Amino acid sequence: MIRVLIEFVVLVQLAGLEIALIARVGPELVPDFSVLVIVASLVARDERHILPRFASLAIARATFAPGSFVYWLWWMLAAYWCVRPFSRRFFPDRWPFQAVSAFSLAALASLSSSVLLASGAGDPYGRGALAWIVTGVVVPGCLVVGSLFGFRKRAVMRPELSP
Amino acid sequence: MRFFQDNTLLSKSAVRRKRASGVLAILGLLLTPFACFWPEATLPFEGTIRSIVALAFRPWSVRDVVFAGERSVGSPEPDDQERALVDAFRQTLDQRALAGLELVTPYLCTVRRTEGGRRRPTTLVLDARASREELQRLAGTPVVHGEDLVGFVIAPLADAPPQGAESAEEIESEDFVRVRTIDHVPSRRETLRGIVATRIVAVARSERAPDAPALRMLVEPAHVHDPFRLRVVRAAPQQLETWSEDVAPYVARTAKSDRLQPLLPAGLVLGTVEDVGYRERAFVLSRFVEPRFDARSLVRVGLLLPDPSAPPAIRVRSAPPRGVASTVWSSPVASRWRRVVLAARSARRGGAVIDGLRCLGRVDWAGFGFAGAVPLCEVAARIPLVLALGSRTQTVVARGAGIALAADGKQRGRFHIEHPATLDGAAWDGAWVFTGVDGEDFPHGLLCGRLRHGEGSKIDVELFGIAAWPHRVEFAIGGAR
Numbered sequence: 001m002i003r004v005l006i007e008f009v010v011l012v013q014l015a016g017l018e019i020a021l022i023a024r025v026g027p028e029l030v031p032d033f034s035v036l037v038i039v040a041s042l043v044a045r046d047e048r049h050i051l052p053r054f055a056s057l058a059i060a061r062a063t064f065a066p067g068s069f070v071y072w073l074w075w076m077l078a079a080y081w082c083v084r085p086f087s088r089r090f091f092p093d094r095w096p097f098q099a100v101s102a103f104s105l106a107a108l109a110s111l112s113s114s115v116l117l118a119s120g121a122g123d124p125y126g127r128g129a130l131a132w133i134v135t136g137v138v139v140p141g142c143l144v145v146g147s148l149f150g151f152r153k154r155a156v157m158r159p160e161l162s163p
Numbered sequence: 164m165r166f167f168q169d170n171t172l173l174s175k176s177a178v179r180r181k182r183a184s185g186v187l188a189i190l191g192l193l194l195t196p197f198a199c200f201w202p203e204a205t206l207p208f209e210g211t212i213r214s215i216v217a218l219a220f221r222p223w224s225v226r227d228v229v230f231a232g233e234r235s236v237g238s239p240e241p242d243d244q245e246r247a248l249v250d251a252f253r254q255t256l257d258q259r260a261l262a263g264l265e266l267v268t269p270y271l272c273t274v275r276r277t278e279g280g281r282r283r284p285t286t287l288v289l290d291a292r293a294s295r296e297e298l299q300r301l302a303g304t305p306v307v308h309g310e311d312l313v314g315f316v317i318a319p320l321a322d323a324p325p326q327g328a329e330s331a332e333e334i335e336s337e338d339f340v341r342v343r344t345i346d347h348v349p350s351r352r353e354t355l356r357g358i359v360a361t362r363i364v365a366v367a368r369s370e371r372a373p374d375a376p377a378l379r380m381l382v383e384p385a386h387v388h389d390p391f392r393l394r395v396v397r398a399a400p401q402q403l404e405t406w407s408e409d410v411a412p413y414v415a416r417t418a419k420s421d422r423l424q425p426l427l428p429a430g431l432v433l434g435t436v437e438d439v440g441y442r443e444r445a446f447v448l449s450r451f452v453e454p455r456f457d458a459r460s461l462v463r464v465g466l467l468l469p470d471p472s473a474p475p476a477i478r479v480r481s482a483p484p485r486g487v488a489s490t491v492w493s494s495p496v497a498s499r500w501r502r503v504v505l506a507a508r509s510a511r512r513g514g515a516v517i518d519g520l521r522c523l524g525r526v527d528w529a530g531f532g533f534a535g536a537v538p539l540c541e542v543a544a545r546i547p548l549v550l551a552l553g554s555r556t557q558t559v560v561a562r563g564a565g566i567a568l569a570a571d572g573k574q575r576g577r578f579h580i581e582h583p584a585t586l587d588g589a590a591w592d593g594a595w596v597f598t599g600v601d602g603e604d605f606p607h608g609l610l611c612g613r614l615r616h617g618e619g620s621k622i623d624v625e626l627f628g629i630a631a632w633p634h635r636v637e638f639a640i641g642g643a644r
Contacts, residue, residue, distance in 0.1 A: 022496065059216055074195060077194065118542055120566070124565070
C-alpha cells in the first residue's frame with residue numbers, strides 16, 4: 001500500500017513535469033513518459049503492481065491533459081499487451097530492443113491520441129517524429145541509469161515440468 | 164509451491180502473476196469500446212480521484228480548499244467597455260426577440276435550461292416561477308423567438324411535485340414556467356395522460372416569388388427517425404413544386420384557425436418547407452417543415468399573452484448567484500490545450516467559470532473541494548453561443564475543435580457550427596461572442612471573445628479562456644435560489 005502511494009505521488013509529479021517541459025522546451029523534444037512507465041513495467045515484469053501504476057498515471061494525465069481516465073488506462077494496457085509477447089527480450093542491457101519498442105509505442109500513442117482525442121487533427125500534445133525518436137533514445141537511457149540505482153529485471157522462476 | 168493447470172509446478176507468486184496478467188488483458192478488452200467511442204467521458208467517481216491528484220501535486224492547495232467560497236473578495240469589477248458591450252448585446256437580443264411582432268408585444272423571459280434529449284431537447288424551462296393556478300391560466304400561451312413560433316406553455320402536472328422547489332411552501336405553490344416546443348413528440352407516458360402532439364394549421368409561401376401559389380397544410384411533430392423535425396399531415400394542393408430555384412425557399416407561417424388554435428396569431432414562422440420525392444418528375448412523396456430555431460441555442464423567448472394589459476404574476480430571477488474559486492494549477496499557455504485546477508467548493512460539472520462579465524470556460528469535473536476547468540473550445544464539447552455584430556444577433560450551437568494557431572502565431576479557439584447548418588462564418592468576422600444557455604449553471608450573456616476568422620461553418624474565436632487565467636475567478640451556482 002505504501003509502495004502504491006509513493007508510486008502515485010511520483011507519477012503525478014512526473015505527469016506535471018512532462019507538461020511543464022512541453023511548455024518550456026516544446027513538444028518536439030519531450031519524451032512520452034507514459035511509454036517510459038510501460039517499458040519499465042515490461043523490464044520489471046511484476047504484473048501484480050502494473051494496474052495501480054497505470055491507473056495512477058492515467059488519472060494524473062486525465063487531470064492535467066486531454067483524455068479521460070478510461071482512455072489513458074486503456075491505452076497503457078493496450079500498449080503493454082502489444083509489446084508483452086516480446087517481454088523475454090526486455091532486459092536492462094538490451095537497449096536497442098527497448099529503443100525500438102519505445103519509439104514504436106510513442107508513435108502509437110501520438111496516432112491514437114490524434115484519432116481518438118483530437119478528431120484526426122494531430123496529437124493533442126503536439127508530438128511528432130522527433131519526439132518519438134527522443135522517446136526511443138531517452139527511455140533505454142533512463143532504464144540504464146535506473147539499473148545503476150538497483151532497478152533490474154526481477155528473477156522469474158522458470159516453470160519446471162513435474163516428473 | 165503448487166501445480167498449475169497443465170501440471171506445471173509454479174511458485175505462489177508466479178501463479179498470482181499469471182492471474183494478474185489475465186486481469187490486465189480482460190480489463191483492456193472491456194475498456195476498448197468506452198475508450199474508442201467516448202474518450203472524454205468521465206466516470207462518476209472520477210472527480211474525487213482527480214481531487215486527490217490535485218492534492219498530491221500541490222499539497223498546500225488544501226488551504227485554498229478550506230477557505231474557498233469564504234473570502235469576501237470576488238473577481239475584479241468589469242470595466243465600462245465590457246459592461247457597455249454586454250448591455251448592447253442584451254438590447255439587440257431583446258430586439259431580436261421582439262422582431263416582427265409589433266401588434267402583440269411579447270412578455271420576455273430568459274431560458275433557464277432545456278429538458279429532454281441532449282441532442283434534441285423539446286422542453287424549455289424558463290427562469291420564471293408562477294403559482295400553479297397562474298401556470299394553469301398560462302397553459303397554451305404561444306411562445307416566440309423573433310417571429311419564429313417556438314412552442315406553447317404547458318400546464319403543471321397535477322400529480323408531480325415541481326422540480327427545483329426547495330421549501331414546503333414552494334412545493335405546494337410554485338413551479339417554473341415550462342414551454343413545450345412545436346417539435347415535441349409525446350412519450351408513451353404522456354400519451355397515457357391524454358397529452359397529444361400539437362397540430363398547427365399553416366400556410367407556406369415562396370420567399371422569392373410572392374405570386375407563386377401558396378401551400379396550405381396541417382403540421383405536426385415528426386418522428387425521431389424522420390429527416391426533419393415537423394411533418395406535413397395534410398397539404399393542399401398535394402403536389403406543388405417548392406424546390407425550383409425560382410421559388411425556393413417556401414416558408415411556412417401559422418394561419419388563423421378558431422377551432423384548432425384560437426390563441427395563436429397568424430404569421431408566425433414555423434420553418435422552411437422540405438420535400439422528399441422525385442425531383443425530375445416533380446413528385447412529392449412526403450413533405451416536412453424544418454424549424455429555424457434549435458432549442459439548445461435559445462436564450463430569450465417571448466410569451467404572447469392573450470391580454471397584454473394584464474401582466475402575468477411571474478417571479479423572475481435577476482441573476483444567478485456566484486461562488487468564488489482560486490486557481491490551484493493551470494496548464495502552460497504555450498500548450499495546445501488548457502486545463503485549470505480550481506479550489507472551489509460547491510462547483511458543479513458544466514458550470515461557467517466567470518471573470519467579471521467574461522466567461523473563461525466551464526467546469527469539467529468537481530469533487531472534494533476541487534474542480535477542473537476547460538476552455539469553451541474543448542474538443543467535441545457542444546456549446547450554445549450567441550454572435551453579436553452591430554445590431555445583428557445569431558444564436559448558434561457550436562462544437563469545440565480545440566486550440567488552433569492563427570497565421571499571426573496567436574492562439575484561437577476553434578469551433579464548428581452545428582446549427583444553423585447554413586451559417587456562413589465569414590459574414591460574422593469581428594462579431595462578439597456571448598454565451599447562450601446550457602443548464603442552470605451556465606448563464607447567458609457572458610462575453611466569451613471575438614470572432615476573428617470565419618470560413619463556412621468553421622470559426623476561430625479569440626477566447627478569453629485560452630489566455631492566462633487570473634488567480635481568483637467565480638463560478639455560477641444556478642441550482643441555488
